[in-house]
Every structure is written in structure tokens, then in C-alpha cells.
Amino acid sequence: MAVEKEVNPRFEDFLFDWSTKFQFLVGGYGSSKSYHVALKIILKLLEEKRTALVVREVYDTHRDSTYSLLEELVIDLGLDGRIKCMTSPMQIRFPNGSKIIFKGMDKPAKLKSINNISIVWIEECSEVKYSGFKELLGRLRHPTLKLHMILSTNPVGEDNWSYKHFFKDELNNRLILDDADLYDKRTVVTNDTYYHHSTAEDNLFLPESYVSQLDELKEYDPDLYRIARKGQFGVNGVKVLPQFEVQPHDAVMKAISNIRSPIKRVGMDFGFEDSYNALVRLAIDHDKKILYIYWEYYKNKMTDDRTAEDLAEFKETKELIRGDSAEPKTIQFFKQNGFNIRGAKKFGGSRLANTKKVKRFKQIICSDQCTNTIAELKPLTYKKNKLDEIIKDEFNIDPHTFSAIWYALDGYEVSDLKGNGVHSFNKAKLGL
Incomplete structure (x- = not known):
């Protein structure tokens, strides 16, 4: 026909x-x-x-x-x-x-x-x-x-x-x-x-x-x-971390080794069924305002004892893990099993404050071996309200690695120019 x-x-x-x-x-x-x-x-x-x-x-x-x-x-x-x-x-x-x-x-x-x-x-x-x-x-x-x-x-x-x-x-x-x-x-x-x-x-x-x-x-x-x-795919919405980039693991580790005084941090978010146990190792170049993410652990449906077995190396290294303080029983379990762990501070508005803190880094460089961190943070966007306005502490997904980074950075400030200026001025005035 x-x-x-x-x-x-x-x-x-x-x-x-x-x-x-x-x-x-x-x-x-x-x-x-x-x-x-x-x-x-x-x-x-x-x-x-x-x-x-x-x-x-x-x-x-x-x-x-x-x-x-x-x-x-x-x-x-x-x-x-x-x-x-x-x-x-x-x-x-x-x-x-x-x-x-x-x-x-x-x-x-x-x-x-x-x-x-x-x-x-x-x-x-x-x-x-x-x-x-x-x-x-x-x-x-x-x-x-x-x-x-x-x-x-x-x-x-x-x-x-x-x-x-x-x-x-x-x-x-x-x-x-x-x-x-x-x-x-x-x-x-x-x-x-x-x-x-x-x-x-x-x-x-x-x-x-x-x-x-x-x-x-x-x-x-x-x-x-x-x-x-x-007609092209991409990230829909406003990116939370536009400065996030991925580099080969060896290049990331070399860059960390060249930091004059690296600040090392570890943070952990807890989860079980739909959420995840997410743990990250970070290195901070404070002078250049660069955050490096070079190691991750990411699993769900794991009981605390099995997770402790997976993370046994942290008992050896005695690295301080800053965890989600909303899970005091879990933190206590890890303490009793020889881990150096404490809860990160939470307060009203801490989600927004922590998000802003991470955004202050000029660069966030992630090892290509941290595949779950990449999958969550590279396309991470803000949620929007009914007026199509972004909600600055809510996201398109529940990013467990982002929470782990928040806890890892507990007590650290990305930009502390005012404090440094005051200390320098006082030393000059006193002739020290």
C-alpha cells in the first residue's frame, strides 16, 4: 500500500x-x-x-x-x-x-x-x-x-x-x-x-x-x-552548590598533601530504611577557602553493630566523628564500642546556617571515588514554594552526604576575617 x-x-x-x-x-x-x-x-x-x-x-x-x-x-x-x-x-x-x-x-x-x-x-x-x-x-x-x-x-x-x-x-x-x-x-x-x-x-x-x-x-x-x-538535559532549578566539581582521586589527594595546614574533619549522618548512613572525610584549605571531599561511606538497612564493623578503621585512627545529635542512642552505641564520636550542635535555623556555611567555600572539590556524594551534591537544587520562590533550607532530595558535611564542619567557620583582623589589631596595639 x-x-x-x-x-x-x-x-x-x-x-x-x-x-x-x-x-x-x-x-x-x-x-x-x-x-x-x-x-x-x-x-x-x-x-x-x-x-x-x-x-x-x-x-x-x-x-x-x-x-x-x-x-x-x-x-x-x-x-x-x-x-x-x-x-x-x-x-x-x-x-x-x-x-x-x-x-x-x-x-x-x-x-x-x-x-x-x-x-x-x-x-x-x-x-x-x-x-x-x-x-x-x-x-x-x-x-x-x-x-x-x-x-x-x-x-x-x-x-x-x-x-x-x-x-x-x-x-x-x-x-x-x-x-x-x-x-x-x-x-x-x-x-x-x-x-x-x-x-x-x-x-x-x-x-x-x-x-x-x-x-x-x-x-x-x-x-x-x-x-x-x-532540547537538552540538565539540572532543573537553582543549584545549591554551583562551585561543586569532581576531580580524579589522585589529583585530590595530591592537592590535599600540598595544603600548608590542612584541617581534617569527619561527619556522619545516620539512617536505616529509606535514608542512609553517610560518613565523609573532608580536608579544608582555610587560606584558599577550598573544601575537599576525599572519602565516603554510604549504606542503608544496616544495624549499628554491622555499621561499626564496616567502620572499624576509625577505632584504630581515633579520628573524631561528628554525628547527628538527633540520634543520641546511636552516638552512645559507637562511643561504647570504642569510637571517638560526639554529636554536632543543632539549633533553630541550623539547616539554613549550615547550608550557607558550605556555600561560602570558593571551591568544593570531590574525589571521583565518592560516587554517592557526587550523585547527591552535583545536581542538588532548592525546593520551591507555591509562588515559585526557592526555599533556602529545603532541597529536591534528602542529601545524606550534605548532612554529613554539615556535621563535619560543626564549630568551623569558613570566613573569619573579622576575628583575624581584631587579633592582628590587638597585637599591634600591644606591641607584641
Whole structure:
């Protein structure tokens, strides 16, 4: 069956490339990625008898998005007399027996009844939970046909599972594809995945007024500009520690060895079920106002006795551990087992005061071996209230390593210029 349809040149190769199992499309607003995914699926199902599953996080959102788009394409192609678009339940049936069915991850039980799915399209995949993605992988099966999963999304934060799975997962030291390479090359095929990047410029049918509207975002909403106009992943929101950087472990240790009078500190946050026992070793270059993070311990679901076994070296070194004073029983347990530990001071407003203290460092340099610290602090952003204003002592996650750093710095002040000035003045006055 021959059909004709004008398409954007950026998507011509994508439309007919079925060489990989996964196809990951990321792009800015109005780039026409969803349109071309829908067209690609229609063309494939006209050619071969297949069942395609189209998924969104919420089932009811299909009606005005994926289903509406596919129905519109069927009509534009002049195939509405042969392809039936049914609304109850939402389904599209082809003359050769192919069909498209629609499901939502908000009703996972209904996924169990579907069989012989050889194509899955996850629209706005970043909104679907990682567990849902893995569940869909299990539903993708057919005895003879090659299997394909298409994922389309606007870029979100680098903490989203879609970025970690298909690009970089720093916590697990896993690099699949540097997203910067994709933005440069636009199309990359690797690891049985076809990557495609697009922006508004790739959609020749967009009015100039729409593109201009996206360009204006740069002036007042840089995060949305990156997402909507540039089509790039990144950190959404205001970074808590913009001076945080990662360096090779050997380089960090060499820099610490060159500090004239390094201040060494150890801090620990306690956790068990959903939170973590996080312990960090720090070194401070007070003169240059640089904080080094060079060692970490990060585990949960550990009883105190097992944690004490893991940290036995601290009994040998007698390093002072400053811990969360809200856990006096835990601190007492470690004391009784030979650890040099005490509670860090807490007071009203201490979260904000401690956050400000860490932010005063000119540089925060973290060893690349401290993977959990990197995963928490590099993308750490402030929470916002209903007025879209940042809350200066609340964050997008519960960063246990950040709390450990707070406790480690208990009693230390990053900037003490006033005190130093007074002491120098007194010595001069007294002639000492």
C-alpha cells in the first residue's frame, strides 16, 4: 500500500530505520518528534501485521495526545476508510490485522492481559516510573517478529531514570552515551539504541512566532529555555552548590598533601530504611577557602553493630566523628564500642546556617571515588514554594552526604576575617 506524506527532513531516516531494539527521541518543544513517531508506527503496521502498544503514565491523557495524533494522521493519509479508529476502548485497527492499543501505567493490572506486543511506544517516557519501564520490557515479546521500543520525551533533569539509563549514571559509574555527543551529532546509534535529537528548527511547519516565543524564554526562564528551545538535559532549578566539581582521586589527594595546614574533619549522618548512613572525610584549605571531599561511606538497612564493623578503621585512627545529635542512642552505641564520636550542635535555623556555611567555600572539590556524594551534591537544587520562590533550607532530595558535611564542619567557620583582623589589631596595639 503506497501512501504519500510530506515530512520534516530531519526525520526522514528515522521513519524507516528499524535496525535497533530501542529508539530514544529527545527534543525541544514543537520539534515534531511525536508526530513522526506516530507516522513511523502507522507505516510499519501497514507493511507488517503487528500489535503496537502506546503507553503514557496516565491512561486518560491518550485521548487528547497520542490517540488524537494517530487519528489525525490516518485521516491526513486518506486511510480513514480502511483504518478504523475506535474510542471505546481506544484502539486503532488496520485492514491487515495490525492494531494499536493504548494503556496507562496508572492502571498496571491491565498490562497483564496483553500478548504478542512487538512495538512499544512510551510517550513522555520521563513521566513513567523506572519500574514501569522495566515492566514494559517484559511485555515486549513476540515469537517471530523483531522487537522495538520507542521512547520520546522532552528533556528533564539528569536525575531522571531515562537520562541515567540511556546516557549517564554517575552513582553507578555507568556511561552509555555522553548527551553532549548527541547534541553535536544529532543522531547516534550505539548499544542497540538509535538516539535522535531535534529542536524547533527541525520542524519546517512551525510558525516563526512560535520559535520567537521559545527564544524569549532565555531572558526569564533559563531552565525552561534549555528544555524547550535547546532540547537538552540538565539540572532543573537553582543549584545549591554551583562551585561543586569532581576531580580524579589522585589529583585530590595530591592537592590535599600540598595544603600548608590542612584541617581534617569527619561527619556522619545516620539512617536505616529509606535514608542512609553517610560518613565523609573532608580536608579544608582555610587560606584558599577550598573544601575537599576525599572519602565516603554510604549504606542503608544496616544495624549499628554491622555499621561499626564496616567502620572499624576509625577505632584504630581515633579520628573524631561528628554525628547527628538527633540520634543520641546511636552516638552512645559507637562511643561504647570504642569510637571517638560526639554529636554536632543543632539549633533553630541550623539547616539554613549550615547550608550557607558550605556555600561560602570558593571551591568544593570531590574525589571521583565518592560516587554517592557526587550523585547527591552535583545536581542538588532548592525546593520551591507555591509562588515559585526557592526555599533556602529545603532541597529536591534528602542529601545524606550534605548532612554529613554539615556535621563535619560543626564549630568551623569558613570566613573569619573579622576575628583575624581584631587579633592582628590587638597585637599591634600591644606591641607584641
